[in-house]
Amino acid sequence: MNTTATSASITAALVPDDQRLDFLPAFFGPDLMMYGEALVYKWMGRLSHHYNGGFWQFHSLSNGGYYMAPNQPARLRVAVAGNGFDAFVSADAAGVIATLFALGQLAATENGAHERFCDLYHALRDYAGGHAEAAFIDRAID
Template identity: 30%
Template sequence: FGTVPDWQRIEGDIFNMMDKMCEVYQGAFWEFSMLSNGGAFIWPDMLETSLQMFNPHNGNEAELSPEAAGIAVCLMVYSIWSFKTESSVLVEYFYQLRDYAMQHPEQAQIFHLID
């Protein structure tokens, strides 16, 4: 992410988006996952195995595992930042994570939440 303008703020925006979308989220240690296609995302390591998520941007709700919630939140933040910074790097990270999400067992819930 080093070539993305203000890239240090992306992580904080992911945490803030999670806070807005998940009522039980009160902060957590976040795990980092590298994908075989070169992508990456983070997800909250929480005791809860199922999180009720609400997207204030479209009104959709979904119940997701912490990993799937991290995927959804990262997809949203990557998209917002790609438009804000016009960074081709973030566009690539978005599509790499989207490809991974399309193969995820919770793909229907992830895409319902963010679409």
């Protein structure tokens, strides 16, 4: 696996193409994988009017977490109406933000999997604390 980022001692690794089919069921579970994936995309569309689809990369974290991020070089404008956040961030940071929002929603709504999604949210939040754009991520999810 290629290591794509380091956050304190938490590392993110790009999921290789030959393992992509196993990624979504591993993190969302087989019953929620389609819903969970679509929820991340929906959050991205809600948070960034500059986002218009495309290929996404999957990242597994050394602490057991994960996130999804659009594979594009351009920065995305992310705006969160509820807290006034409005800034251009990298596609990677935008993916972290969208994944955090999706995991938060899943933790609040999926009773049978509440604890799992809370754990995944906190694993990603721990990683985000050491991200190069941690200040933007913090402000977006505040």
